[in-house]
Amino acid sequence: MARARWYQIKEVAELARVSVRALHHYDELGLLVPKQRTEAGYRLYDDEDLLRLQQIVLSRELGLSLEDIRRSLDEPGFDRRRLLMAQRAELMKRAEQTAAMVRAVNAALARLEGQETDMSEIFEGFEPSRYEAEAEQRWGQTEAFRESRRRTQRFTQEDWQELAAEQQAIYAELHRLLVAGTPPTAAPSCAAAERHRLSIHRWFYPCDHEMHSKLAGLYEQDARFAQNIDKYGAGLTPFLVAAIRENAKNRGISPT
Numbered sequence: 168m169a170r171a172r173w174y175q176i177k178e179v180a181e182l183a184r185v186s187v188r189a190l191h192h193y194d195e196l197g198l199l200v201p202k203q204r205t206e207a208g209y210r211l212y213d214d215e216d217l218l219r220l221q222q223i224v225l226s227r228e229l230g231l232s233l234e235d236i237r238r239s240l241d242e243p244g245f246d247r248r249r250l251l252m253a254q255r256a257e258l259m260k261r262a263e264q265t266a267a268m269v270r271a272v273n274a275a276l277a278r279l280e281g282q283e284t285d286m287s288e289i290f291e292g293f294e295p296s297r298y299e300a301e302a303e304q305r306w307g308q309t310e311a312f313r314e315s316r317r318r319t320q321r322f323t324q325e326d327w328q329e330l331a332a333e334q335q336a337i338y339a340e341l342h343r344l345l346v347a348g349t350p351p352t353a354a355p356s357c358a359a360a361e362r363h364r365l366s367i368h369r370w371f372y373p374c375d376h377e378m379h380s381k382l383a384g385l386y387e388q389d390a391r392f393a394q395n396i397d398k399y400g401a402g403l404t405p406f407l408v409a410a411i412r413e414n415a416k417n418r419g420i421s422p423t
Contacts, residue, residue: 176201179212202215228401230390341363352409364414376418
């Protein structure tokens with residue numbers, strides 16, 4: 168039987184690629200409370216704690232809120248193996264869809280290079296129809312929705328590629344700040360949130376700081392938004408939401 172090992176918080180942060188600040192937050196929430204502390208009060212984690220942390224990180228990647236994760240992990244009948252099997256199946260399904268979308272992008276690039284391409288291939292893996300009806304029902308009467316539709320209907324393939332690259336860069340910067348332990352209220356985080364706002368303003372519809380603050384509430388309330396944002400890094404949604412609200416507050420906009 169393997170000898171039990173204890174890990175200090177910095178070791179855990181490096182192993183799991185999360186910030187020390189995030190681990191403190193999980194402890195405060197009762198989500199991941201270390202088994203022991205040193206005489207000086209420093210947190211000590213064991214292998215069981217690391218397995219629980221993996222579930223937290225993985226479940227966040229799959230779009231669950233921290234409260235939902237805590238509740239599921241603390242259920243009396245919690246079965247880690249069964250949950251891991253279900254999560255593996257979901258990840259494999261997503262991997263297949265992602266691979267299909269990569270093939271679609273490759274087909275589009277081939278077409279741009281003058282190669283013969285079956286145009287049906289450039290849509291492989293995408294399922295926009297899943298969201299169109301709901302989006303129309305929820306926001307179809309808003310000017311923002313109508314303006315977004317007008318703009319995106321005129322997008323070229325190059326526009327979509329530029330938009331994707333811009334969003335990737337913004338979320339990568341936000342994730343870098345999160346991992347570095349930068350508070351969402353700090354100036355660099357607010358600057359990244361401002362880039363996020365300006366990107367929406369540029370590509371989709373007029374987005375002032377009040378509108379951006381309202382979007383933050385939507386990201387927080389709808390797990391599907393969190394799921395898409397957290398693809399760029401576990402725990403990114405609450406960090407972005409807090410940074411947006413701080414950035415709006417700095418412009419005199421009250422939180423919504």
